[in-house]
Amino acid sequence: xxxxxxxxxEEIKNCSCSYCGNNCDDITYLLKNKQIVGVRHACRIGASKxxxxxDQRLLNPMIRNEEGILExxxxxxALDLTAKLLYNxxxxxxYGWGETSVEAIKKGIKVAELTGSVIDNQSTICHGxxxxxxxxxxxxxxxxxEVKNRADVIIYVGTNPMDDHPRHLSRYTTFPxxxxxxxxxxxxxxxxxxxxxxxxxxxxxxxxQFNMNEDYLLFNALRILLKGQKIESxxxxxxxxxxLEELINIMKNAEYGAxxxxxxxxxxxxxxxxxxxxxxxxxxLNRYSKWSMLPMRGFFNVSGFNIALTSETGYPxxxxxxxxxxxxxxxxxxxxxxxxxxxxxxFMAISADPGVQFPGYSIQHLTQIPTIxxxxxxxxxxxxxxxxxxxxxxxxxxxxxxxxxxxxxxxMKKVIDKPENCHSDEWILNELxxxxxxxxxxxxx
Amino acid sequence: MEIMxxxxxxxxxxxxxxxGSTLKDEYRQSAAVAFMDAKxxxxxxxxxxxxxxxxxxxxxxxxYVDKSHDAPHEGMIFIPKxxxxxxxxxxxxxxxxxxxxxxxxxxxxxxxxxxxxxxELMNKVYNKYNLKEENLSDRPVYKKKEx
Numbered sequence: 001x002x003x004x005x006x007x008x009x010e011e012i013k014n015c016s017c018s019y020c021g022n023n024c025d026d027i028t029y030l031l032k033n034k035q036i037v038g039v040r041h042a043c044r045i046g047a048s049k050x051x052x053x054x055d056q057r058l059l060n061p062m063i064r065n066e067e068g069i070l071e072x073x074x075x076x077x078a079l080d081l082t083a084k085l086l087y088n089x090x091x092x093x094x095y096g097w098g099e100t101s102v103e104a105i106k107k108g109i110k111v112a113e114l115t116g117s118v119i120d121n122q123s124t125i126c127h128g129x130x131x132x133x134x135x136x137x138x139x140x141x142x143x144x145x146e147v148k149n150r151a152d153v154i155i156y157v158g159t160n161p162m163d164d165h166p167r168h169l170s171r172y173t174t175f176p177x178x179x180x181x182x183x184x185x186x187x188x189x190x191x192x193x194x195x196x197x198x199x200x201x202x203x204x205x206x207x208x209q210f211n212m213n214e215d216y217l218l219f220n221a222l223r224i225l226l227k228g229q230k231i232e233s234x235x236x237x238x239x240x241x242x243x244l245e246e247l248i249n250i251m252k253n254a255e256y257g258a259x260x261x262x263x264x265x266x267x268x269x270x271x272x273x274x275x276x277x278x279x280x281x282x283x284x285l286n287r288y289s290k291w292s293m294l295p296m297r298g299f300f301n302v303s304g305f306n307i308a309l310t311s312e313t314g315y316p317x318x319x320x321x322x323x324x325x326x327x328x329x330x331x332x333x334x335x336x337x338x339x340x341x342x343x344x345x346x347f348m349a350i351s352a353d354p355g356v357q358f359p360g361y362s363i364q365h366l367t368q369i370p371t372i373x374x375x376x377x378x379x380x381x382x383x384x385x386x387x388x389x390x391x392x393x394x395x396x397x398x399x400x401x402x403x404x405x406x407x408x409x410x411x412m413k414k415v416i417d418k419p420e421n422c423h424s425d426e427w428i429l430n431e432l433x434x435x436x437x438x439x440x441x442x443x444x445x
Numbered sequence: 446m447e448i449m450x451x452x453x454x455x456x457x458x459x460x461x462x463x464x465g466s467t468l469k470d471e472y473r474q475s476a477a478v479a480f481m482d483a484k485x486x487x488x489x490x491x492x493x494x495x496x497x498x499x500x501x502x503x504x505x506x507x508x509y510v511d512k513s514h515d516a517p518h519e520g521m522i523f524i525p526k527x528x529x530x531x532x533x534x535x536x537x538x539x540x541x542x543x544x545x546x547x548x549x550x551x552x553x554x555x556x557x558x559x560x561x562x563x564x565e566l567m568n569k570v571y572n573k574y575n576l577k578e579e580n581l582s583d584r585p586v587y588k589k590k591e592x
Contacts, residue, residue, distance in 0.1 A: 068580075196521075213547075330541060383564055396588065
């Protein structure tokens with residue numbers, strides 16, 4: 001049992017966490033000598049991100065030498081070389097952005113436009129299919145506040161918030177007392193649909209196990225049952241029909257239902273078609289009751305990138321500036337497809353780690369091209385990076401704006417000072433932009 | 446044995462990833478693990494923390510094996526997302542931009558090979574810089590600036 005932290009001299013309240021799409025903004029940082037020594041209210045993962053391991057912190061810009069070892073250098077040298085490589089490439093990709101502020105993203109979009117790059121974020125590997133489905137079918141949206149105050153039936157499909165959004169249940173959906181749900185947990189029914197008996201399933205009232213890759217079948221069966229039609233087989237996707245009938249009855253009779261879905265739906269075989277039919281199910285349910293849905297967005301500002309890019313270019317992710325104007329084509333201008341086709345000749349990751357996130361086959365191409373990392377910590381991608389630019393942590397060392405998973409913008413405070421030689425993503429991108437402009441005006445002369 | 450590979454976030458793996466200690470053994474212990482149904486482990490006479498070689502169409506990797514807390518899921522293993530799982534998953538996007546991270550068919554065999562640390566794994570599998578063994582460690586290896 002860990003003992004509570006009592007050795008601190010300053011308490012900073014109402015900070016916003018910089019881990020997942022919950023963007024919990026009730027976090028208290030405990031400081032001693034202007035360093036964070038403790039965190040209150042945050043979950044285990046959020047706290048680990050705020051307190052942080054300093055052994056692997058990137059502190060100085062680095063360029064790889066001839067022996068293949070990273071060597072510390074000055075900011076000017078590292079930025080000049082990055083600008084030169086980016087300016088002279090024909091198919092650059094700027095990837096990442098999920099863990100930085102909207103302010104930095106805006107600068108990034110300017111860099112992409114100037115250089116004719118593809119700009120893409122983590123949606124391309126997680127909820128991109130969800131965004132496609134929203135464009136296909138629509139999005140019956142709600143805010144998390146509505147769920148807290150109104151929802152009596154909550155369904156989690158293919159997601160395990162107890163592991164990757166740990167405070168989702170306690171802060172927004174299941175346990176809090178709401179205006180119309182005075183008794184909190186007792187007033188709510190929680191149902192989890194997942195192939196595994198996940199930690200979320202363990203705290204739910206009901207767990208429905210279905211076969212992997214058969215989500216599309218399952219959701220269609222639910223729609224059929226909702227419309228009062230008969231299904232001839234005894235089970236669908238490994239679930240007995242009687243159990244599905246029971247589920248649809250609970251959904252139909254809800255006063256206010258909220259459905260959350262995760263990568264279990266958007267990353268399996270039928271991808272955006274899964275989400276298409278899930279949205280249609282919610283649409284159909286609205287004939288009987290009030291229902292809405294939300295994807296469980298991963299990083300704290302992955303949704304903010306989609307919003308910022310849509311307002312600047314008209315498209316949510318995977319935007320290609322190669323022709324001088326923005327283009328977006330799924331499977332064509334998106335990072336993984338580009339890497340699989342071995343197209344890019346420059347790759348920059350901003351606050352993201354492709355080494356953790358991309359399939360091995362796609363990573364193989366990164367060994368053939370110049371790779372740049374803008375991040376706070378040494379990670380798997382650093383092992384493949386030619387230039388490393390150390391940045392600061394938003395919400396801890398830098399202020400900024402981020403969008404919660406339900407598209408609510410939240411301001412994130414600066415609490416402690418940054419390491420001396422690190423700079424914010426916004427500063428780095430701005431410096432890069434100025435250098436690129438200089439290269440451009442030189443060429444035009 | 447033939448199995449289905451499932452990947453995703455686990456709270457322990459995310460804890461070390463976000464803490465920023467990906468090079469260390471603690472990250473390897475949390476992310477280079479295949480969580481298996483106890484019945485499947487019995488069939489292969491595996492004990493927790495034994496090592497297995499997992500193979501898919503896209504590559505092979507050595508992982509620790511452990512008893513799943515989310516059982517029953519016979520015929521399926523769960524690997525927390527990370528550099529180890531990435532070697533096995535399918536890059537196929539079906540023109541929908543998302544690689545197939547879940548539901549990959551694979552096979553497993555018992556092995557005595559070592560589970561690699563992040564720096565060893567990234568350099569042995571992708572081998573971008575031809576680094577010598579002494580340059581791979583559980584701490585960042587780089588050259589300090591000479592003043």
